[in-house]
Amino acid sequence: MWRACVCAVFFFSFSTVGFTAEEKGGAVRHKTLWEQIYEGGWVMIPIGACSILTFYLCGDGVTRTSRKRVAPPKFEASVKGFFRQGDYVGAYNYCKKHPSPLTNTLRAGIGMLGEGKVAVGEAIVAAMHQESSKLNTYISYLSVIGVCTPMIGLLGTVTGMIKAFANLGAAGIGDPSGLSAAIGEVLVATASGLLIAIPAFGMFYFLRSRSASAMHHIQDIVLEMFRKMPYEHMSGLHISGEELFAALPNWVQAPAQDRA
Numbered sequence: 001m002w003r004a005c006v007c008a009v010f011f012f013s014f015s016t017v018g019f020t021a022e023e024k025g026g027a028v029r030h031k032t033l034w035e036q037i038y039e040g041g042w043v044m045i046p047i048g049a050c051s052i053l054t055f056y057l058c059g060d061g062v063t064r065t066s067r068k069r070v071a072p073p074k075f076e077a078s079v080k081g082f083f084r085q086g087d088y089v090g091a092y093n094y095c096k097k098h099p100s101p102l103t104n105t106l107r108a109g110i111g112m113l114g115e116g117k118v119a120v121g122e123a124i125v126a127a128m129h130q131e132s133s134k135l136n137t138y139i140s141y142l143s144v145i146g147v148c149t150p151m152i153g154l155l156g157t158v159t160g161m162i163k164a165f166a167n168l169g170a171a172g173i174g175d176p177s178g179l180s181a182a183i184g185e186v187l188v189a190t191a192s193g194l195l196i197a198i199p200a201f202g203m204f205y206f207l208r209s210r211s212a213s214a215m216h217h218i219q220d221i222v223l224e225m226f227r228k229m230p231y232e233h234m235s236g237l238h239i240s241g242e243e244l245f246a247a248l249p250n251w252v253q254a255p256a257q258d259r260a
Helices: 002-015 033-040 044-064 073-085 088-097 101-110 117-171 176-226
Strands: 021-024 027-030
Touching: 044 117, 044 176, 073 088, 073 101, 073 176, 088 101, 101 117, 101 176, 117 176
Parallel strands: none
Antiparallel strands: 021 027
């Protein structure tokens, strides 16, 4: 987390360098970073927060969507060992103790083995949709940042322009360079918002594609493991051992005292 914050500070710093300059004594003096940030106004605070959040979400997204994190090879090998031995109860318990997108999907399928092939397929598809939703939850925030930061920058520019023209109306247009300098200053906010939004959108599409690739990898593993599954020998089995709440309707089987 602290590394992401440090990188964000550097990114936010470079995003505002070199936007404006002022002429003093015939020479052009480039304004410092903090002068430019100050000139951007209050909107630079939420834009800076968005830059930090963007770096955090990018790092977190790359970590979450890696194949070693989504489908750990150690977990895959262990569950395959249980499958080779026909120990599906052991495989279910192992998946339950070692959660990951892969083992969560496998556990959903193993738990429905006694219900037949169709029920297993439906459980696997539902589990994969759930895991895909978890992976994409934080990634989708990058898209929100990509949309919001230019709007925040534009808001700062508009409010700054209102102040600039208000000052112009009060003081007159004796020196047009003052107005041009004010316009240049308020555009810092818009430029900063765009420099945050562009990489945020790029990483959003990259991570979304990476997430889809990871889920396809899980799908390949699951299809390989459930191929030629002997469902006929497991009909009616309750492998998961978890409590079943569905029972016969109370009008089908009357209490013993009523039959007496």
